[in-house]
Amino acid sequence: MWAELLPVGRSSASGGYRRYAWTGADTDCRAWFREQAEARGLAHETDRNGNQWAWLGDPAAGNAVVTGSHLDSVPDGGAFDGPLGVVSAFAALDELRGRGARVTRPLGIVNFGDEEGARFGLACVGSRLTAGALTAEQAHRLTDGDGITLPQAMETAGYDPDTLGPDPERLARIGAFVELHVEQGRALDLSGDRIGIASAIWPHGRWRFDFRGEANHAGTTRLADRHDPMLPYAETVLAARREAELAGAVATFGKIGVEPNGVNAIPSLVRGWLDSRAADQASLDTVVTGIEKAAREYAAARGVDLDVVRESFTPVVEFDHALRDELARILGTRTELKVPVLGTGAGHDAGILSDRIPTAMLFVRNPTGVSHSPAEYAAEDDCVAGVNALADVLEGLACT
Ligand code: GLV
Numbered sequence: 001m002w003a004e005l006l007p008v009g010r011s012s013a014s015g016g017y018r019r020y021a022w023t024g025a026d027t028d029c030r031a032w033f034r035e036q037a038e039a040r041g042l043a044h045e046t047d048r049n050g051n052q053w054a055w056l057g058d059p060a061a062g063n064a065v066v067t068g069s070h071l072d073s074v075p076d077g078g079a080f081d082g083p084l085g086v087v088s089a090f091a092a093l094d095e096l097r098g099r100g101a102r103v104t105r106p107l108g109i110v111n112f113g114d115e116e117g118a119r120f121g122l123a124c125v126g127s128r129l130t131a132g133a134l135t136a137e138q139a140h141r142l143t144d145g146d147g148i149t150l151p152q153a154m155e156t157a158g159y160d161p162d163t164l165g166p167d168p169e170r171l172a173r174i175g176a177f178v179e180l181h182v183e184q185g186r187a188l189d190l191s192g193d194r195i196g197i198a199s200a201i202w203p204h205g206r207w208r209f210d211f212r213g214e215a216n217h218a219g220t221t222r223l224a225d226r227h228d229p230m231l232p233y234a235e236t237v238l239a240a241r242r243e244a245e246l247a248g249a250v251a252t253f254g255k256i257g258v259e260p261n262g263v264n265a266i267p268s269l270v271r272g273w274l275d276s277r278a279a280d281q282a283s284l285d286t287v288v289t290g291i292e293k294a295a296r297e298y299a300a301a302r303g304v305d306l307d308v309v310r311e312s313f314t315p316v317v318e319f320d321h322a323l324r325d326e327l328a329r330i331l332g333t334r335t336e337l338k339v340p341v342l343g344t345g346a347g348h349d350a351g352i353l354s355d356r357i358p359t360a361m362l363f364v365r366n367p368t369g370v371s372h373s374p375a376e377y378a379a380e381d382d383c384v385a386g387v388n389a390l391a392d393v394l395e396g397l398a399c400t
């Protein structure tokens, strides 16, 4: 499976993946998913929100067990964030069949669309729409950096944007969703364990800071006469670091847009996107409020206007305790491995769906902790341990 998937959307320049929603690379990933489903005799469908499903058994019977993840990537992302969960899902099904397990609940494998939000700015669009956490009207207004709207992008890729919307009937048929994911930190490496179970996801969000100044000549405009939005932006980046350190949180300006973006022009606009996350809501509020207050002071001092817009927010997620304990119990009886329970600062579709259905996550060790980078890695032994653990979980939940 990896041999076919690895070349898709890979940049030869960076070695990273550029699999953005509704692009050619995304289409190729979707074709791969469909082939994997059909090669295993699974019924394949794409739902009203562009998520792909592969079914063993009839989901209409209800109480289905679903596993899977996403295939899209951040700009120059790694090979594992997302795809490891999908590849492992198909491999775990193969393992179950090899064991001769008798599957007694419908078993689904899913590829959620646009998890990373790299193109339209909002993460987990497919699962948010399905859960009703994003309305069709809001989704229709999403626009990429080239001004292409989500409906236009979907149509270009051959999908109907008019069907977008909540899918409660689909969710009502699912009794449990278990997402396997490469760990995006070093907790398992430090504890010396191959796999872990998720406890919670930190609250997190994205805020857009628009600093508007005045474009002017870089050579002839006296420093005292400038309204340069780059200055308060730069000061705000440092404030974000300071506020995050004070609160034991994280804050990142990882994306920036500059207009007119000329080497010899003072910018008229600097647009920076803040991603901030913390272990609890109060700390996150403190960090973001502190950054915004500092940004307003810096902007005023430089004669620059500032607008701050919250583009997305996901509150803290506590994964379903009963399902989490069930995973621990199953793995406790079936493997020799110690399986720690750990939290994460990364967002996931399982977190979005946890509001509506019981969800759980398995993490696979990442020896460097690096993620959202071409250097992201997981050792083959650990990936195999992940597949076996997922097969154990599916067998424990869905087989007699
Ligand atoms: C998704 O990977 C996120 O945590 O931003």
Ligand code: MN
Residues within 6 Å of the ligand: 074, 081, 116, 372
């Ligand atoms: Mn990611």
Ligand code: MN
Residues within 6 Å of the ligand: 070, 081, 082, 115, 181, 347, 348
């Ligand atoms: Mn992911």
